[in-house]
Amino acid sequence: xxxxxxxxxxxxxxxxxxxxxxxxxxxxxxxxxxxxxxxxxxxxxxxxxxxxxxxxxxxxxxxxxxxxxxxxxxxxxxxxxxxxxxxxxxxxxxxxxxxxxxxxxxxxxxxxxx
Amino acid sequence: xxxxxxxxxxxxxxxxxxxxxxxxxxxxxxxxxxxxxxxxxxxxxxxxxxxxxxxxxxxxxxxxxxxxxxxxxxxxxxxxxxxxxxxxxxxxxxxxxxxxxxxxxxxxxxx
Numbered sequence: 001x002x003x004x005x006x007x008x009x010x011x012x013x014x015x016x017x018x019x020x021x022x023x024x025x026x027x028x029x030x031x032x033x034x035x036x037x038x039x040x041x042x043x044x045x046x047x048x049x050x051x052x053x054x055x056x057x058x059x060x061x062x063x064x065x066x067x068x069x070x071x072x073x074x075x076x077x078x079x080x081x082x083x084x085x086x087x088x089x090x091x092x093x094x095x096x097x098x099x100x101x102x103x104x105x106x107x108x109x110x111x112x113x114x
Numbered sequence: 115x116x117x118x119x120x121x122x123x124x125x126x127x128x129x130x131x132x133x134x135x136x137x138x139x140x141x142x143x144x145x146x147x148x149x150x151x152x153x154x155x156x157x158x159x160x161x162x163x164x165x166x167x168x169x170x171x172x173x174x175x176x177x178x179x180x181x182x183x184x185x186x187x188x189x190x191x192x193x194x195x196x197x198x199x200x201x202x203x204x205x206x207x208x209x210x211x212x213x214x215x216x217x218x219x220x221x222x223x224x225x
Contacts, residue, residue, distance in 0.1 A: 006156075033212060033213075035215070040217070041151075041200055041202075041217060041218040041220070042215075042217045042218070043157075043202070043215040045212050045213075045214070048212050050210075058212065059214070090156055090157070092156075092157075101145060101147075101162065101206070101209060102147060102159040102162060103147075103149075103157070103159065103204075103213060104159070105156030105157045105158070106156050107155055107156045108154070108155065108156050110154075
């Protein structure tokens with residue numbers, strides 16, 4: 001079992017609301033990621049971080065923002081949710097260095113914007 | 115942009131049969147990984163194969179890598195109903211670049 005946790009698991013909100021999806025890991029991993037998964041299963045990298053105070057945008061343009069103030073915590077925020085943001089959001093983490101490059105995923109946060 | 119493309123998109127087999135899924139990618143890779151996702155859950159790492167390896171085994175899983183063809187295959191032998199899931203390949207071009215995932219193959223194993 002991976003020690004990476006996402007909350008909430010499910011969220012239904014109205015358009016225009018601000019939301020924050022939480023992601024925490026207890027493995028001490030420096031690298032953390034947010035992927036967005038569409039209904040057709042495809043995963044798109046939207047944000048990643050290689051350490052505290054370091055964040056980068058991924059391949060998919062996203063209106064969300066992230067922060068990395070603590071190693072274990074990597075929250076994702078949508079300032080004003082829209083129906084187009086309806087999706088599954090997956091958080092993951094991995095070690096720095098080539099020893100164990102595999103990603104550990106949380107269970108996901110399924111967001112529905114009405 | 116997506117790096118890996120799995121084939122087929124969906125696969126349905128009987129329990130006990132072998133399941134083969136293929137992955138093609140476009141650029142040079144550092145390593146290639148396979149993940150599994152049960153419906154509505156997060157992904158779980160299955161196996162990693164490095165660019166200088168050609169074949170790797172783990173239990174009922176067998177992965178091959180052909181860097182000249184930029185392709186990999188995942189073979190699950192003696193499939194079980196519990197193997198029903200989506201399977202994704204993922205690649206990185208170096209140890210410092212994020213993984214890029216393919217579109218996945220939905221496997222259904224019928225008891």
